[in-house]
Amino acid sequence: MKQNELKAIIVKNGLTQQEVAHKLGITPKTFYKKMKVGVFGTDEVRKMIDLLQIENPAYIFLS
Numbered sequence: 001m002k003q004n005e006l007k008a009i010i011v012k013n014g015l016t017q018q019e020v021a022h023k024l025g026i027t028p029k030t031f032y033k034k035m036k037v038g039v040f041g042t043d044e045v046r047k048m049i050d051l052l053q054i055e056n057p058a059y060i061f062l063s
Contacts, residue, residue: 001038005060009052023051 010020021031024044034040040048040061049057 001040002060002063003035003038006035006048009054009060013052015052020048020051024048 007017010017017031017035018028021028024031024047026034026044034044045057045061048054054060
């Protein structure tokens with residue numbers, strides 16, 4: 001997963017990582033850990049694609 005690209009998309013959408021975590025239904029601490037490891041569940045990825053309007057999810061999540 002390309003963490004820096006995802007972080008940039010979050011900022012581009014005017015959100016913080018904490019806000020994204022809450023919208024995913026997880027704690028910010030869990031979100032930060034998942035970002036560090038680079039692993040999110042499929043449901044979380046789908047929600048982020050919709051929330052952040054990610055046009056090329058494979059580029060971000062499959063590296």
